[in-house]
Amino acid sequence: MKFAYYPGCSLHATGLEFDQSTRAVFHALGVQLDELDDWNCCGASSGHSLDALAAVALPARNIALAQEMNLDVLAPCAACFNRLKVAEHAIKTDPAQRNKIEDAVGFAYAGTTQIRNPIDVIVNEIGLPQVRAMVKRPLDDLRAVSYYGCLLVRPPEIVQFDDPEHPRLMDQLLAALGATPVDWAYATVCCGGSLSLTRAKIVNKLVDDIAAHAREVGAQTIVTACPLCQINLEMRQTSAAKMPIVYFTELMGLAFGLQASARWWSKHLVDPRAVVSKYATA
Amino acid sequence: MSVLVSLDPSLRDSVNLQSHQNISRCYDCDKCTAGCPVAYAMEYGPHRILQMVRFGMKETALASRDIWLCAGCETCGTRCPNDVDIAHVMDALRQMAVREDIRNPANDIANFHRVYVMLIKLFGRMHEASLMGALKLLTRDFVSDMDAGVKLVAKGKIPILPERIKGAGEVRRVLKGP
Ligand code: SF4
Numbered sequence: 092m093k094f095a096y097y098p099g100c101s102l103h104a105t106g107l108e109f110d111q112s113t114r115a116v117f118h119a120l121g122v123q124l125d126e127l128d129d130w131n132c133c134g135a136s137s138g139h140s141l142d143a144l145a146a147v148a149l150p151a152r153n154i155a156l157a158q159e160m161n162l163d164v165l166a167p168c169a170a171c172f173n174r175l176k177v178a179e180h181a182i183k184t185d186p187a188q189r190n191k192i193e194d195a196v197g198f199a200y201a202g203t204t205q206i207r208n209p210i211d212v213i214v215n216e217i218g219l220p221q222v223r224a225m226v227k228r229p230l231d232d233l234r235a236v237s238y239y240g241c242l243l244v245r246p247p248e249i250v251q252f253d254d255p256e257h258p259r260l261m262d263q264l265l266a267a268l269g270a271t272p273v274d275w276a277y278a279t280v281c282c283g284g285s286l287s288l289t290r291a292k293i294v295n296k297l298v299d300d301i302a303a304h305a306r307e308v309g310a311q312t313i314v315t316a317c318p319l320c321q322i323n324l325e326m327r328q329t330s331a332a333k334m335p336i337v338y339f340t341e342l343m344g345l346a347f348g349l350q351a352s353a354r355w356w357s358k359h360l361v362d363p364r365a366v367v368s369k370y371a372t373a
Numbered sequence: 374m375s376v377l378v379s380l381d382p383s384l385r386d387s388v389n390l391q392s393h394q395n396i397s398r399c400y401d402c403d404k405c406t407a408g409c410p411v412a413y414a415m416e417y418g419p420h421r422i423l424q425m426v427r428f429g430m431k432e433t434a435l436a437s438r439d440i441w442l443c444a445g446c447e448t449c450g451t452r453c454p455n456d457v458d459i460a461h462v463m464d465a466l467r468q469m470a471v472r473e474d475i476r477n478p479a480n481d482i483a484n485f486h487r488v489y490v491m492l493i494k495l496f497g498r499m500h501e502a503s504l505m506g507a508l509k510l511l512t513r514d515f516v517s518d519m520d521a522g523v524k525l526v527a528k529g530k531i532p533i534l535p536e537r538i539k540g541a542g543e544v545r546r547v548l549k550g551p
Pocket residue numbers: 398399400401402403404405406420423449452453454455456457459
């Protein structure tokens with residue numbers, strides 16, 4: 092199995108440990124990731140706030156690059172994944188938009204390149220039995236809540252990921268690692284990530300509510316699949332005792348006994364080692 | 374009491390066109406506002422903004438901070454019983470407000486997006502250090518988040534130099550719009 096890997100800007104910066112753990116885990120699973128050559132920013136929330144064409148044409152340029160490589164795209168960042176799916180949806184469903192996008196990017200969409208998210212590939216393609224077989228150090232007694240956030244699951248008809256109100260894929264994955272996924276009410280409640288740098292006070296409340304509820308259900312960590320959620324949840328908690336926020340790929344690497352996982356924890360603003368160190372293989 | 378609002382009867386149609394929605398389907402159940410995470414900080418909330426668009430209250434809608442406070446979380450559109458994707462309507466309103474240079478108390482957020490897009494134009498990719506720097510200059514707030522910023526740089530998570538792509542020219546062509 093081989094993918095055109097689209098890290099997006101966050102994974103080359105604040106989401107560094109998401110990039111490293113995704114590459115390590117897919118390598119361990121025998122999947123080849125070839126970074127999309129010369130990829131560009133998907134525009135994120137700023138692109139679609141200001142410019143209707145850029146909102147879809149920026150991500151579409153990356154689809155065009157992957158199409159040239161004749162590969163499906165693997166997009167770990169939930170925001171990039173969302174923008175790529177929105178662009179794909181516009182191309183597939185709206186001929187007028189398709190023309191504009193193809194014109195702006197300078198390509199002809201062939202429909203041969205799928206947009207995939209790692210969680211979907213791991214659970215639905217590679218399969219949980221293989222994940223279970225890879226686990227060397229089960230995450231016994233680790234109580235974790237899956238935080239899907241917004242962009243991975245919504246709008247459901249565009250991203251086609253999982254049930255938008257009660258997604259289960261990440262919980263199934265955590266269970267396969269030996270952890271205990273805990274039910275909670277905030278799995279898909281917005282953390283306000285797109286306002287993190289401009290309206291910190293509004294975001295503080297959203298993030299504190301999420302962390303408080305995680306604590307209430309007895310979770311030791313919040314598991315995320317989005318670099319924007321991850322840094323927002325770390326940075327905008329205001330309580331003294333902060334909830335650690337880890338990527339699902341980091342927990343996979345930990346459970347797989349990958350030595351590299353030791354290097355990921357120190358990258359966090361909220362150090363998760365009190366929770367994860369006991370699973371480290373010496 | 375007389376209320377003076379100039380109405381723009383074409384607003385609904387132009388927003389429908391730009392957002393690829395049919396907002397006339399809205400039957401005012403208010404579910405969108407009930408589930409909106411940011412409604413607590415908004416002036417009107419998504420449902421009333423949508424009503425304003427239907428009634429042609431262009432000035433009020435475009436001057437409200439709500440259009441910039443919307444986090445684009447898509448909770449409203451996912452739950453709307455009439456399939457109105459209000460996040461897309463919010464986008465259309467923002468694009469309209471920028472095109473027409475409307476004064477809005479939350480225009481600092483619009484400026485944040487402008488800087489973001491300008492950096493993509495320059496490099497083809499985002500460069501956090503430039504973004505943070507520009508944001509500090511724009512807001513003249515040099516204190517907030519310095520602590521986290523310094524930590525992130527120390528952890529190697531905010532590269533000092535931007536990544537540039539070969540296809541930056543293609544990206545600029547895509548972005549020639551706004
Ligand atoms: S949820 Fe839909 S139908 Fe209900 S008020 Fe909002 S836009 Fe209108």
